Amino acid sequence: MNSSAEAATAIGAPRLGRRIALLQNRVLGVAAFLVLLVVFFSLLDPRFASLANADTIALNGSVLVIVACGEAIVVLTRNYDLSVGSIVALASYVGLDVVRLHPGIGPSLALVPVLIGGACGMVNGALVAYANVPSVIATLGTMSIFRGLAYLYAGGNQINVKDLPPWVVDIASSHLFGLSGLVVTAFLVVVLIGLGLRYLRTGRQIYAIGSNPAAVPFYGLRGPGIIFRAYVLTGLLTGLAAFLFGVRAGYIVPYLAQGLELTALAAVVVGGVSVLGGSGNVVGAAIGALALATINNGLILLGASDFTRQFIEGAAIVVAVIVDAIIQARLRELLRTLRRRRAS
Amino acid sequence: MGEPPAPNPRLLLEGISKSFDGIRALEDVGFAVQPGSIHALLGENGAGKSTLVKIITGIQPADAGNIILDGEACRFPSPMEARAQGVVAVYQDPKLFPHLDVAENIFMGIQPTSPLGLVDRRRMYRRARELLRTLDVDIDPTTLVAGLSPGEVQFVEFTRAMTEGMARLLILDEPTAALTPLETERLFGVVRRLQARGTSIIFISHRLEELSGLVDTVTVLRDGRHVATLPAAGLDEAAVVRMMVGRAAGATSGRRRQRGAERLRVERLALAGVFEEISFAVHAGEILGVGGLVGAGRTEIAQTIFGVTPPTGGKLFVNGREIRVRTAHQMLSLGIAYLPEDRDGEGLIPPLSVLRNLELPSLRRLAHAGIMQSAAEHRFASATVADLQIRSASVDLPAAALSGGNRQKVVLGKWLGIHPSILILDEPTHGIDVGAKAQVHEIIEHLAGDGLAILMISSDLPELLRLSDRILVVADGRVGGLFDRADATQEAILTAASTRRRSRAA
Numbered sequence: 001m002n003s004s005a006e007a008a009t010a011i012g013a014p015r016l017g018r019r020i021a022l023l024q025n026r027v028l029g030v031a032a033f034l035v036l037l038v039v040f041f042s043l044l045d046p047r048f049a050s051l052a053n054a055d056t057i058a059l060n061g062s063v064l065v066i067v068a069c070g071e072a073i074v075v076l077t078r079n080y081d082l083s084v085g086s087i088v089a090l091a092s093y094v095g096l097d098v099v100r101l102h103p104g105i106g107p108s109l110a111l112v113p114v115l116i117g118g119a120c121g122m123v124n125g126a127l128v129a130y131a132n133v134p135s136v137i138a139t140l141g142t143m144s145i146f147r148g149l150a151y152l153y154a155g156g157n158q159i160n161v162k163d164l165p166p167w168v169v170d171i172a173s174s175h176l177f178g179l180s181g182l183v184v185t186a187f188l189v190v191v192l193i194g195l196g197l198r199y200l201r202t203g204r205q206i207y208a209i210g211s212n213p214a215a216v217p218f219y220g221l222r223g224p225g226i227i228f229r230a231y232v233l234t235g236l237l238t239g240l241a242a243f244l245f246g247v248r249a250g251y252i253v254p255y256l257a258q259g260l261e262l263t264a265l266a267a268v269v270v271g272g273v274s275v276l277g278g279s280g281n282v283v284g285a286a287i288g289a290l291a292l293a294t295i296n297n298g299l300i301l302l303g304a305s306d307f308t309r310q311f312i313e314g315a316a317i318v319v320a321v322i323v324d325a326i327i328q329a330r331l332r333e334l335l336r337t338l339r340r341r342r343a344s
Numbered sequence: 345m346g347e348p349p350a351p352n353p354r355l356l357l358e359g360i361s362k363s364f365d366g367i368r369a370l371e372d373v374g375f376a377v378q379p380g381s382i383h384a385l386l387g388e389n390g391a392g393k394s395t396l397v398k399i400i401t402g403i404q405p406a407d408a409g410n411i412i413l414d415g416e417a418c419r420f421p422s423p424m425e426a427r428a429q430g431v432v433a434v435y436q437d438p439k440l441f442p443h444l445d446v447a448e449n450i451f452m453g454i455q456p457t458s459p460l461g462l463v464d465r466r467r468m469y470r471r472a473r474e475l476l477r478t479l480d481v482d483i484d485p486t487t488l489v490a491g492l493s494p495g496e497v498q499f500v501e502f503t504r505a506m507t508e509g510m511a512r513l514l515i516l517d518e519p520t521a522a523l524t525p526l527e528t529e530r531l532f533g534v535v536r537r538l539q540a541r542g543t544s545i546i547f548i549s550h551r552l553e554e555l556s557g558l559v560d561t562v563t564v565l566r567d568g569r570h571v572a573t574l575p576a577a578g579l580d581e582a583a584v585v586r587m588m589v590g591r592a593a594g595a596t597s598g599r600r601r602q603r604g605a606e607r608l609r610v611e612r613l614a615l616a617g618v619f620e621e622i623s624f625a626v627h628a629g630e631i632l633g634v635g636g637l638v639g640a641g642r643t644e645i646a647q648t649i650f651g652v653t654p655p656t657g658g659k660l661f662v663n664g665r666e667i668r669v670r671t672a673h674q675m676l677s678l679g680i681a682y683l684p685e686d687r688d689g690e691g692l693i694p695p696l697s698v699l700r701n702l703e704l705p706s707l708r709r710l711a712h713a714g715i716m717q718s719a720a721e722h723r724f725a726s727a728t729v730a731d732l733q734i735r736s737a738s739v740d741l742p743a744a745a746l747s748g749g750n751r752q753k754v755v756l757g758k759w760l761g762i763h764p765s766i767l768i769l770d771e772p773t774h775g776i777d778v779g780a781k782a783q784v785h786e787i788i789e790h791l792a793g794d795g796l797a798i799l800m801i802s803s804d805l806p807e808l809l810r811l812s813d814r815i816l817v818v819a820d821g822r823v824g825g826l827f828d829r830a831d832a833t834q835e836a837i838l839t840a841a842s843t844r845r846r847s848r849a850a
Binding site: 017020024198199200201203204205207208210211212214215217218219220221278279333335336337338339340342 | 422423424425427435439440441442443444448452453455457461462463465487488490491492493494496617618820
């Protein structure tokens with residue numbers, strides 16, 4: 001007989017409940033993974049464990065944290081958004097070009113890339129929620145469409161951040177309580193989205209539709225509306241990330257943020273958001289993003305090539321999904337034991 | 345229709361009719377449900393019970409007829425409006441969110457909020473606790489729904505029905521199919537408490553027996569028509585079955601088959617965490633029925649034998665030879681075919697034509713040097729269609745265009761094309777109409793007569809008793825009993841189905 005099944009039958013109910021809760025909430029596991037990474041790279045390279053390097057990781061990680069939060073929202077609804085990299089390119093190029101052409105208006109123009117991101121999100125949302133296009137296909141299409149639009153708009157040009165009004169660079173290099181404005185922004189995004197998912201009805205509905213889409217109409221909820229809102233929110237967050245990404249890049253070109261969708265998805269999955277929807281949270285996704293930024297930084301310090309980093313990022317996704325599958329199977333087994341016990 | 349409605353029925357249905365693609369599902373159905381009554385709605389699969397519920401709760405509109413609730417005509421555009429008027433249905437397959445906890449499920453979409461529009465979680469859990477207590481249900485609102493027993497899941501649905509005050513009408517669609525007797529008892533207790541508070545309850549079932557002592561009125565539907573609405577007192581099962589079936593029931597075929605050599609034997613077969621210690625044998629020309637509660641592990645056993653989920657323990661013999669089960673492909677080549685319960689999802693490819701579906705497992709045989717031979721394909725398909733009396737205008741029609749019974753025959757024909765020696769049927773007549781059901785029964789008996797070994801899972805007790813030579817009962821992932829046709833009764837099977845594991849490590 002299988003020993004784990006017997007073990008599951010043998011443990012007491014409160015412990016069973018605790019184990020289930022532990023497997024459900026994966027934030028602790030992801031955080032432990034991050035700590036392990038830090039220890040690992042510190043041992044390999046003394047330069048890693050410096051304050052300056054921590055700052056670099058935080059800065060590089062911040063943009064990814066914001067995009068990963070957005071991606072997590074869509075993944076919670078049991079969908080994907082593969083267009084976030086292209087949204088970053090389109091929103092930052094067009095948005096910052098508008099800023100360049102209207103230097104007199106001031107910081108309120110920072111909203112332009114955010115709104116462009118939101119518009120892209122509406123397109124994705126409309127395709128997935130109302131035209132019933134499977135999300136992978138729909139956003140694979142818009143990934144090309146948004147990227148193509150960015151190239152068309154740019155027409156071979158690029159934007160130098162130095163040509164933008166000074167407030168742009170001021171925002172990007174601002175500090176609050178000794179922390180970079182970028183880091184503070186990412187932190188606020190995680191807190192606000194995290195609270196919103198927990199305390200807004202829409203937030204709970206996002207979890208509900210990912211958990212069991214078929215049940216949603218029986219609750220009088222409009223499933224397409226929930227999915228549409230999720231995509232728009234993802235678009236807005238990606239637009240915000242686009243502004244920060246562009247400013248930090250220095251030069252804004254249409255091939256900006258190529259492959260970011262995969263990194264964002266990796267962060268979400270590493271962060272314990274189930275690819276099957278309904279479980280996980282943005283705190284996990286954010287820590288997942290930091291873990292990927294840490295790996296990236298560590299590999300650069302160790303002198304790994306671009307290709308190696310790409311390889312490792314791909315492997316991270318695959319391993320994370322396998323770990324997720326193992327945890328889900330274990331969880332199902334424990335839940336089955338619990339159900340049986342409750343029936344008798 | 346017929347009997348005059350009482351002065352103020354809770355629900356009055358008049359002349360409800362509904363067709364799907366020209367096929368009558370309901371025709372001129374009318375009856376009344378009194379306030380505070382527990383009303384049984386009985387009928388065979390396909391009699392129109394579920395369609396009627398969908399019409400009452402606004403999931404589907406009726407083609408004609410009136411729904412009158414406490415004297416007021418109403419036609420709900422969606423279940424939400426029905427719920428707002430206190431009309432709630434609880435379905436056989438629960439519509440809950442497994443990743444979320446009990447309180448979240450109870451209040452999804454109607455969460456109490458603070459003035460800022462934020463979900464007031466503390467109030468939500470407090471209210472959930474109160475509601476569960478009014479129903480005298482002992483569930484912690486922070487429990488994950490995925491960890492609830494089938495009965496508890498239904499209680500969560502009931503509780504949800506109570507969030508906006510007492511429901512006026514609660515409809516339960518075959519709620520006991522997956523419940524142990526203990527849970528059924530708890531369910532009846534909760535139903536009685538609701539009744540005491542003035543809720544009318546419609547209890548859908550295909551057996552009156554299980555509802556004896558609970559219901560006060562019985563309505564029987566047959567083939568989409570209203571047969572009768574009668575007081576439950578004095579009604580016996582036989583009379584109800586006669587009304588449901590339209591003929592005397594219990595006519596076993598009586599035809600005795602010759603039991604041949606052993607085809608399939610399993611010894612202490614186990615799948616970790618799902619079932620264990622399963623031992624039985626099936627012989628050529630024999631129908632071994634497999635009974636038990638929904639969720640007892642019967643489908644899992646069948647799928648393990650078929651190689652979909654290879655076993656983690658025990659032995660399996662085909663024609664006396666021990667086999668290490670690895671894949672379904674391997675088991676097929678050994679002559680085992682499996683007809684899944686979900687025939688549209690797993691049994692056939694609905695948009696493909698009848699011919700394309702039929703030939704799928706036999707492609708190699710119908711090809712010459714790898715190229716399909718159109719003449720052979722058509723010969724094969726036409727022969728199968730004729731053999732099984734599949735009613736389809738042409739073999740080129742998509743399988744989706746056929747009725748449930750005919751789709752099931754296509755699935756059968758598909759597997760018969762490879763000439764299996766062991767056939768595993770999972771709920772072969774679930775959800776198909778009465779006429780087609782009799783035909784499927786005839787085909788199954790005919791196949792056994794031709795020497796096939798048949799393993800038939802069924803939750804339909806009369807079907808199990810009518811067709812099986814022996815009946816294996818599975819309870820909680822173990823063998824609960826094995827009966828010869830002569831000793832098998834509904835009571836014996838039900839009792840065996842509800843045995844629990846005696847010793848469980850504390």
